[in-house]
Amino acid sequence: AQKITQTQPGMFVQEKEAVTLDCTYDTSDQSYGLFWYKQPSSGEMIFLIYQGSYDEQNATEGRYSLNFQKARKSANLVISASQLGDSAMYFCAMREFGNQFYFGTGTSLTVIP
């Protein structure tokens, strides 16, 4: 079974609108971490946000928030007020059992002016 599933290969959003990128995960570990990274066309990986499995509040970092639904094993990324510079690949990732990291296959986001 896939550890991280991102079901949206590509998404479009109008500039200044909000967008949600979906991520579901599979783990039997009780202590795990969830991450989102951005990869622009230039290729570098940029950290966006982190959520720990024991965190009760949803994580927020500026325009990014993580909608954490533990029972549903989902960790969706919400980007508010999209900007043209948000066009990139977005990867959801999970750390489980100490130091094993798994990344999803990514969602390509295009922001339309």
Add this chain to the structure above:
Amino acid sequence: NAGVTQTPKFQVLKTGQSMTLQCAQDMNHEYMSWYRQDPGMGLRLIHYSVGAGITDQGEVPNGYNVSRSTTEDFPLRLLSAAPSQTSVYFCASSYGKDNEQYFGPGTRLTVT
């Protein structure tokens, strides 16, 4: 403060050749990792280290060796290159396992 550096940026190998991809960080991070990124497959963890002298396998370790003799350096060795190892390789480091991972710029490797 250079962050995470990787060399080389590009490399072409013939099947059966060996080489070492270099990775260094100057942030005094204990955690370092190597990933490969293939089209449509996201990043996959090859090996990781939680400190000098300590390494462990990730999801796809076969064909690769690592060592960690210093906190700063974490080289990845390809023992006998195969076309299946054609990929983009990223090195990353972090302060702790649930902290932001800082990624290097990547090495694009082609094995013919």
